[in-house]
Amino acid sequence: MTGVHGDRDARVITVLVADDHPLVRTGLAGLLGATADVSVVGQASSGEEAVALARELRPDVVLMDLSMPGISGVEATRRVHADATASAVVVLTSLHDPERVRAALDAGAVGYLLKDADPQTVLDGVRAAAAGGVPLDPRAARALLPEPGGRASTMRVEPTGTATVEPGDTATVEPTRTAAIEPRGEVPAMTEREREVLGLLAEGLPNKQIGVRLGIRERTVKAHVGAVFRRIGVQDRTSAALWARDHRGGY
Known part of the structure; x- marks a missing residue:
């Protein structure tokens, strides 16, 4: 569990990255940290750590993987949402079956992005979530639609x-x-x-x-x-x- 404290610039979006794969966490932290308007304030390797850091750091956005050890990303999302920390949870996963999409959104996630998205889409999704928008990958949106x-x-x-x-x-x-x-x-x-x-x-x-x-x-x-x-x-x-x-x- 890692965290970074400090004075927040009102123009900077603070982000917590939650993923059990170190390479993914490092890559996301590097991508987001390279932009002037985004700062990664913490990284978590499990659902429990994500909830704990969200409570401690109160980031603007939590990028949440669904498949993690311990509690799932869906349950972690539910707990972050229930804490009313004002953190917007955006799911970032490789899964987009209807059950998982609905479960994540029902738990309080404001967005659902896929890991094969291009880096700019992830950045835009973080910015949109911080501004009150709802970043939703078109494939996740289609998963919510009924069969023809x-x-x-x-x-x-x-x-x-x-x-x-x-x-x-x-x-x-x-x-x-x-x-x-x-x-x-x-x-x-x-x-x-x-x-x-x-x-x-x-x-x-x-x-x-x-x-x-x-x-x-x-x-x-x-x-x-x-x-x-x-x-x-x-x-x-x-x-x-x-x-x-x-x-x-x-x-």
């Missing part, structure tokens, strides 16, 4: 809603939001372009890839995404994707 033809179940995520974060496109989901999708009797009218954007959202594509697919600028995609959110009454990308799956062929 199946009914979308109500999804509850605490303490934030869910959204996809891509480099240069930070999520801005309000804290303490519950994302819930229920079937609706009426389907709002949408333009052809909005239907195309919604369909690609349902596939888990970020704005940049949607723009490439449709041959339009990323800022134009953002405008269409906002219009789609307003039309179907949702406020984040995962909720929009769930809505699209629940209304497949009807919009």
